[in-house]
Amino acid sequence: MVVLSQPALDQFSLIQTCPYSTSLFNNIPSIDLSSPNANALTVEACQGFGFFKVTNHGVPLEFMTNLESEAIKFFNLPRCEKDKALGYGNRRIGPNGDVGWVEYLLLSASPKLIHQKNPESFRNALNDYVSSVKRVASKVLKLIAQGLRVEPRNAFSHLLKHQKSDSLFRINHYPPCPEPLQQLISGQNVVGFGEHTDPQLISVLRSNNISGLEICLMSGGCCSSDSVGSGSGSGSGRDGIRGGDCTWVSVPPDDDSLFISVGDCLQVMTNGRFKSVRHRVSANNLNSRISMIYFGGPPLDTKIAPLPQLMEEGEESLYQEFTWEDYKKSAYNSKLGDNRLGFFQKSSGQ
Ligand SMILES: O=C(O)CCC(=O)C(=O)O
Numbered sequence: 001m002v003v004l005s006q007p008a009l010d011q012f013s014l015i016q017t018c019p020y021s022t023s024l025f026n027n028i029p030s031i032d033l034s035s036p037n038a039n040a041l042t043v044e045a046c047q048g049f050g051f052f053k054v055t056n057h058g059v060p061l062e063f064m065t066n067l068e069s070e071a072i073k074f075f076n077l078p079r080c081e082k083d084k085a086l087g088y089g090n091r092r093i094g095p096n097g098d099v100g101w102v103e104y105l106l107l108s109a110s111p112k113l114i115h116q117k118n119p120e121s122f123r124n125a126l127n128d129y130v131s132s133v134k135r136v137a138s139k140v141l142k143l144i145a146q147g148l149r150v151e152p153r154n155a156f157s158h159l160l161k162h163q164k165s166d167s168l169f170r171i172n173h174y175p176p177c178p179e180p181l182q183q184l185i186s187g188q189n190v191v192g193f194g195e196h197t198d199p200q201l202i203s204v205l206r207s208n209n210i211s212g213l214e215i216c217l218m219s220g221g222c223c224s225s226d227s228v229g230s231g232s233g234s235g236s237g238r239d240g241i242r243g244g245d246c247t248w249v250s251v252p253p254d255d256d257s258l259f260i261s262v263g264d265c266l267q268v269m270t271n272g273r274f275k276s277v278r279h280r281v282s283a284n285n286l287n288s289r290i291s292m293i294y295f296g297g298p299p300l301d302t303k304i305a306p307l308p309q310l311m312e313e314g315e316e317s318l319y320q321e322f323t324w325e326d327y328k329k330s331a332y333n334s335k336l337g338d339n340r341l342g343f344f345q346k347s348s349g350q
């Protein structure tokens with residue numbers, strides 16, 4: 001039996017475990033952004049998975065690796081230095097008691113706020129990467145509009161390009177999780193970042209070549225558990241629109257591609273045709289994982305509602321009207337894993 005000292009036990013109480021083992025999922029859609037049918041494939045992936053990766057995205061490898069090196073330099077600083085940095089967080093995720101085996105920087109993605117206090121090399125790397133990844137997000141949103149035959153083609157992307165766009169950028173560092181903790185909870189994964197959906201329209205994620213990211217596949221969709229093999233577990237099934245169980249699968253890392261996920265706003269704007277994918281990160285006991293995520297969000301006063309053009313005759317909105325600011329206010333009181341759209345759904349679902 002492992003006997004832990006009190007400080008170690010305190011540390012243990014800061015993390016949660018998930019009693020599921022996950023298998024690598026090799027069927028994540030991969031879309032070449034330069035291909036002529038990228039729009040149709042993007043729509044298909046948003047409907048089926050709410051998650052896919054893109055290649056030929058135009059973000060220079062150098063931008064990715066420069067920012068990653070700057071991030072590593074930052075996370076290697078002494079804790080007291082990191083604590084002084086704007087947007088730095090350690091273990092605590094959000095204001096309502098969620099914790100994970102992670103430290104992070106959470107910053108505004110607005111170019112004006114690119115963070116005068118940081119060293120110049122960090123600011124430049126951040127600027128280069130964030131501005132080019134924002135272009136990828138806009139391009140994907142245009143492809144979506146095209147694939148859905150929505151006019152104008154910038155119906156979604158203008159929300160990110162707006163000068164008041166409320167977009168964020170996050171760099172997560174998952175340090176190796178110490179062995180004793182892993183042993184103590186043998187057979188279970190330590191949670192790096194608990195399960196949730198991203199609130200905004202779209203997220204663009206890049207990570208180093210270390211696994212950890214897991215997504216939830218809804219049963220009965222394109223991706224039933226038959227296609228993922230054994231070793232999958234049943235998730236919370238808290239997706240308010242679809243209901244049902246979900247199967248957690250591990251996303252094979254790919255440090256050249258960018259991973260795209262549909263966020264809650266895009267789920268609403270498509271009246272549930274696209275799904276905001278539930279995802280989480282498990283910790284790794286050997287390797288550090290670094291991920292960088294751009295969260296493309298609208299201006300605060302944007303009304304988030306299904307696009308009338310997408311609605312079929314007689315189709316009703318699944319949601320009450322709300323603004324992005326309303327969503328943020330209500331999400332502020334929620335836990336990470338809550339169905340934050342539930343508050344705005346017309347039918348209670350489940
Ligand atoms: O670090 C990751 O791979 C994902 C983290 C995440 O989902 C988030 O920061 O919203």
Ligand SMILES: [Fe+2]
Nearest residue numbers: 196197198279
């Ligand atoms: Fe996320």
